[in-house]
Amino acid sequence: MQTNTRRVAQAVVLVAIGVALAPFTSFPIGIARVNPTQHFINILGAVLLGPWWAVGIATIISILRNALGVGTVLAFPGSMIGALLAGYAYRFTRNLYLSAAGEMIGTGLIAAILSAMVVAPMIMGQTMAMTALVASFLSSATLGAVIGVLALRMLDRAGVVALHPHTAHVATHD
Numbered sequence: 001m002q003t004n005t006r007r008v009a010q011a012v013v014l015v016a017i018g019v020a021l022a023p024f025t026s027f028p029i030g031i032a033r034v035n036p037t038q039h040f041i042n043i044l045g046a047v048l049l050g051p052w053w054a055v056g057i058a059t060i061i062s063i064l065r066n067a068l069g070v071g072t073v074l075a076f077p078g079s080m081i082g083a084l085l086a087g088y089a090y091r092f093t094r095n096l097y098l099s100a101a102g103e104m105i106g107t108g109l110i111a112a113i114l115s116a117m118v119v120a121p122m123i124m125g126q127t128m129a130m131t132a133l134v135a136s137f138l139s140s141a142t143l144g145a146v147i148g149v150l151a152l153r154m155l156d157r158a159g160v161v162a163l164h165p166h167t168a169h170v171a172t173h174d
Helices: 002-025 036-048 051-068 075-093 096-124 130-157
Strands: 027-029 032-034
Touching (some): 002 036, 027 130, 036 051, 036 075, 036 130, 075 096
16 A cells, blocks of 8 residues: 555656646747656656556646646647656666667657647647657657656665666665
8 A cells, every 4th residue: 555655646746846847848849849847757757657657647747738838739649658668668678778768769759750640630630740740759858868867867876766777666765
C-alpha cells in the first residue's frame, strides 16, 4: 500500500511541476507550440515510475495544458508516445540515455508523423508539413530529454534517488 501511495504522490508532483511550468516554457517552434518541460517530466516519470505511469502523467498534463490554453491537441501524441517509449527503453535497458532516445524517437519522429498525418487533418481540420512538425517536436523532445537526464543524474548524486543500472527498480530514499 505504501508503495502505491508513494507512486501516486510522485506522479502528482510531476503533474504539478509540468502544469506549473507550462506557461513559462511553452513557446512556438515552427508550426507547433512546444513545451520542453513536458519531455523533461516524461523522462522523470519514465525512469522513476515506469512507462504507464509516465503516459498517465503526460495525458493529465496535456489535458490541463489544453484547458489552460498553453497547449494544443498536438500535446497528446507529442507527449504520450515519447513517455511510453522512454519508459519501456528504461525498463528494458536501465540506461538513461536510451530512455532519452526513446523520448526523442517517440515524440520527435513517431508523434510528429502521427500528428501530421492524422491529428492535424482529422481533429484540427488543418494540414501541417510533416518536416516542420518533426523539426519542432524533435527539438523540444531533445531539449527536455537532456534536461531530464541531467536532473536525474544530479538527483542520484545528491542521494535523492538511487539509479541502479543493473537492478529491476529505482529506489528512492526516505
